[in-house]
Amino acid sequence: MLSINADERLNQPRDEFLAGVKAVLPMMIGVIPFGMIYGILALNAGLPASAAQAMSAIIFAGSSQFVSAQLFSLSVPAVINVFTVGVINLRHSLYSASISPYVAKLPNRWKWTLAYLLTDEAYAVTILRYQEEDDDHNKHWFFLGAGLTLWTTWQLSTAAGVFLGVSVPASWSLDFTLALIFIALTVPAIKDRASLGAAVSAGVIAVIAFSLPLKLGLLAAAFIGIVVGLLIERKS
Amino acid sequence: MPDLIQRGLRFVPPAVFTAVFLPELFLNDGLLNLSPGNARLISGLLAILVAWRTKNVTLTIVVGMLALWILQALIG
Numbered sequence: 001m002l003s004i005n006a007d008e009r010l011n012q013p014r015d016e017f018l019a020g021v022k023a024v025l026p027m028m029i030g031v032i033p034f035g036m037i038y039g040i041l042a043l044n045a046g047l048p049a050s051a052a053q054a055m056s057a058i059i060f061a062g063s064s065q066f067v068s069a070q071l072f073s074l075s076v077p078a079v080i081n082v083f084t085v086g087v088i089n090l091r092h093s094l095y096s097a098s099i100s101p102y103v104a105k106l107p108n109r110w111k112w113t114l115a116y117l118l119t120d121e122a123y124a125v126t127i128l129r130y131q132e133e134d135d136d137h138n139k140h141w142f143f144l145g146a147g148l149t150l151w152t153t154w155q156l157s158t159a160a161g162v163f164l165g166v167s168v169p170a171s172w173s174l175d176f177t178l179a180l181i182f183i184a185l186t187v188p189a190i191k192d193r194a195s196l197g198a199a200v201s202a203g204v205i206a207v208i209a210f211s212l213p214l215k216l217g218l219l220a221a222a223f224i225g226i227v228v229g230l231l232i233e234r235k236s
Numbered sequence: 237m238p239d240l241i242q243r244g245l246r247f248v249p250p251a252v253f254t255a256v257f258l259p260e261l262f263l264n265d266g267l268l269n270l271s272p273g274n275a276r277l278i279s280g281l282l283a284i285l286v287a288w289r290t291k292n293v294t295l296t297i298v299v300g301m302l303a304l305w306i307l308q309a310l311i312g
């Protein structure tokens with residue numbers, strides 16, 4: 001009797017939501033300074049405060065917002081600016097394809113919400129949760145908890161930069177926390193020789209092709225990594 | 237969805253995440269820097285070790301940042 005109750009409690013949307021919140025909390029140490037730096041940079045690029053903040057709500061993607069603000073300061077045509085932002089974020093279509101089998105049966109209002117909230121960090125913790133072998137049907141609440149926490153933090157930290165001018169000195173090197181977050185996210189994603197091969201080959205290509213424009217080196221690295229993973233898997 | 241694509245999608249997290257962070261360690265201002273004086277490379281390798289052994293996100297960030305600050309203080 002007790003164990004049944006425990007199982008039911010585990011499947012509550014609220015517990016999944018809170019687990020999602022908890023999963024991304026350590027990442028706030030990287031997200032908050034990044035948001036503040038964006039806020040200052042956007043103002044320096046000549047964006048009005050309202051537009052700088054609206055960009056956080058509409059685009060909701062750190063590196064794209066940096067680039068978009070810089071292109072704005074260079075008076076690059078709006079069409080090119082929008083196109084650039086789209087290409088820089090192409091990796092999100094890989095995330096979205098990878099997570100789609102798990103959310104396929106959700107109602108559209110859920111899909112639209114989760115698609116909007118999809119970021120590197122939200123994807124990373126959520127895909128791990130989905131890959132856990134339990135038949136919990138409320139894992140989309142985990143996704144929502146992680147996504148909303150990142151969204152709220154991003155809006156508040158960019159607002160701190162935009163409206164209060166709060167920032168952190170570059171000498172603190174807090175930008176490095178983003179690389180550290182990705183390191184922490186990569187390790188649990190490496191489960192066997194094939195995924196290790198995918199990671200190493202993608203990493204090497206990303207270093208070699210880093211100078212390609214629009215983060216296309218990242219995209220090339222991802223595709224080569226996936227192919228290498230498939231080849232290793234086929235051999236064994 | 238075709239079977240091959242479905243199996244390939246399993247490699248999205250390791251491939252994309254590694255492609256995001258590895259250049260941050262190996263490249264300084266776009267140039268390959270493999271010297272022990274590359275504080276980000278040494279701190280990053282230490283963080284990979286911590287992440288692998290503990291699987292703890294907070295500890296990985298804390299150790300990585302402390303290592304970076306100490307190395308920067310020693311080098312700079």
